Amino acid sequence: MNFTKMHGLGNDFIVVAGEKELPAGADQLAIKLCNRFFSIGADGVVFILPSEKADFQMRIINSDGSEAEQCGNAIRCVSKYVYDHKLIDATEITIETIGAGVQKVQVQVQDGKVVTARVDMGAPILQGLQVPTTVDANEVIDYPIEVEGQAFRFTAVSMGNPHCVIYVEDAVHFDLATWGPKLEAHPMFPRKINVEFATVRSRTFTDMRVWERGAGPTLACGTGACATLVSSVLNGLSDREATVSLKGGDLFIEWSEADNRVYMTGPAEEVFTGTV
Numbered sequence: 001m002n003f004t005k006m007h008g009l010g011n012d013f014i015v016v017a018g019e020k021e022l023p024a025g026a027d028q029l030a031i032k033l034c035n036r037f038f039s040i041g042a043d044g045v046v047f048i049l050p051s052e053k054a055d056f057q058m059r060i061i062n063s064d065g066s067e068a069e070q071c072g073n074a075i076r077c078v079s080k081y082v083y084d085h086k087l088i089d090a091t092e093i094t095i096e097t098i099g100a101g102v103q104k105v106q107v108q109v110q111d112g113k114v115v116t117a118r119v120d121m122g123a124p125i126l127q128g129l130q131v132p133t134t135v136d137a138n139e140v141i142d143y144p145i146e147v148e149g150q151a152f153r154f155t156a157v158s159m160g161n162p163h164c165v166i167y168v169e170d171a172v173h174f175d176l177a178t179w180g181p182k183l184e185a186h187p188m189f190p191r192k193i194n195v196e197f198a199t200v201r202s203r204t205f206t207d208m209r210v211w212e213r214g215a216g217p218t219l220a221c222g223t224g225a226c227a228t229l230v231s232s233v234l235n236g237l238s239d240r241e242a243t244v245s246l247k248g249g250d251l252f253i254e255w256s257e258a259d260n261r262v263y264m265t266g267p268a269e270e271v272f273t274g275t276v
């Protein structure tokens with residue numbers, strides 16, 4: 001199988017193109033190939049497939065073998081892959097996802113290669129049961145949650161995949177490894193959850209660290225950055241356009257008042273190609 005190793009701000013993927021559909025056993029394949037010691041190593045495997053509704057379909061399997069509905073960093077990588085590898089000759093590309101419908105991507109090209117992409121990530125879902133959480137409310141903002149005697153407060157946002165955003169004093173030095181997995185699997189989140197720990201430094205700049213569902217601590221999470229900006233606006237902490245700074249670098253996020261959609265801009269890179 002031919003693959004291309006790519007990343008968006010260090011959130012890394014094994015990208016596979018050319019299959020007609022998601023291969024049987026994709027979950028076991030992802031577990032095996034994502035292993036950083038015995039195989040290629042990545043946060044997930046991304047399949048670029050044909051679509052009847054868009055230019056391409058993207059399916060993403062996390063490193064634990066679970067399938068995610070959506071992935072912000074992967075969608076930028078997919079856009080770069082299809083443009084740079086000449087599968088499409090357009091700078092506006094549509095990509096079908098299983099959780100967030102068809103998304104429009106505008107790529108910026110330098111010397112024939114995509115350097116950054118601005119993605120229309122769609123409207124955030126805020127209804128508690130739809131995120132999903134166990135809270136039956138139109139919005140779940142600054143809501144209490146307890147894990148092993150430790151109290152947190154979270155805001156729940158789905159960007160096609162589920163997120164809970166928790167504000168902490170210093171996200172950069174927060175103990176992700178202790179609290180991330182416990183919150184990911186908390187019974188208030190029926191499909192598990194991606195956990196973002198955020199510190200708002202100003203109305204246009206937020207530090208964020210992420211514990212991803214199915215992948216653990218990653219260097220960046222595009223949907224997580226979008227969820228964090230939405231949460232910060234809902235909590236009155238941020239403007240609607242801000243930089244979300246992750247361990248692997250910065251994403252620029254806009255939540256448009258005009259159309260209620262979230263736009264994410266950031267880089268994508270190809271690292272190497274191989275055959276496994």
Ligand SMILES: N[C@@H](CCC[C@H](N)C(=O)O)C(=O)O
Pocket residue numbers: 011062067068069070071072073074161162194212213214215218220221222223224
């Ligand atoms: N890294 C991603 C999100 C990948 C999926 C996530 N782990 C999930 O299970 O929802 C991003 O950049 O958005």
